[in-house]
Amino acid sequence: MLLIARDKTKPLERLKWAKNGLKLLDKAVAAAPNDSRIRYLRGRSAYRLPEKHFQRTQTVIEDYNFVLNQEVKLGSIDYTRLSYELGEAYRRIGRNEDAARCWTKLEQQTQDPEFKRLLGQKLQLLKGKPAVEHIESNESITSMLLKRTASAAGTVFLDWVEENKKKEERRERKRRKKEKKRKRH
Structure with missing residues (x-):
């Protein structure tokens, strides 16, 4: 393998x-x-x-x-x-x-x-290096992939929330317009 x-x-x-x-x-x-x-x-x-x-x-x-x-x-x-x-x-x-x-x-x-x-x-x-030195551990490929997946999912989620917010605002404007129209008549 x-x-x-x-x-x-x-x-x-x-x-x-x-x-x-x-x-x-x-x-x-x-x-x-x-x-x-x-x-x-x-x-x-x-x-x-x-x-x-x-x-x-x-x-x-x-x-x-x-x-x-x-x-x-x-x-x-x-x-x-x-x-x-x-x-x-x-x-x-x-x-x-x-x-x-x-x-x-x-x-x-x-x-x-x-x-x-x-x-x-x-x-x-x-020579001159300590007997044991801390080497920055690099992330595993799995960890990097999980982070990227979470980031992408987060971005998609935020876009979805933003789009729903805009839809809700449009509905609210339409509702207020209808309300004003009713009050005038």
Whole structure:
């Protein structure tokens, strides 16, 4: 479902498919919370989703930590990718010290000069920042849609009230005209 969501062009369809896919992954983790493969799959899927719309970074952190701590047979590339992405997930939500810890450990372990340079740049960006900083939470897409729907409904309602008010005023003028006409005759 998440792969189908990725290929949808309409945002609401994409959102629907993604949410259904996440629900299935959440149910799978609830049914088998110690299954590293399911946790890996859910974490990798949630990592790719924008935090401002889905608020799933904490899920990524939990799943990645679970997998990394299970001594599962991960290839060195997967271990490195998960550790790097775990640092990114921490950074996304303002947990700078945790991000720095992930990236420092990787920097010490890697022999790849390009990757070492990237990690150095990431760590440099965190210098001087507090261990934990408040990141403004962005509204979820559902919340934004609800607000827009409520606003649109409110506008329609106000237009309706205004139109009925005008109709009532016209009726009142007609009634007064008729009343004046009767009094004259």
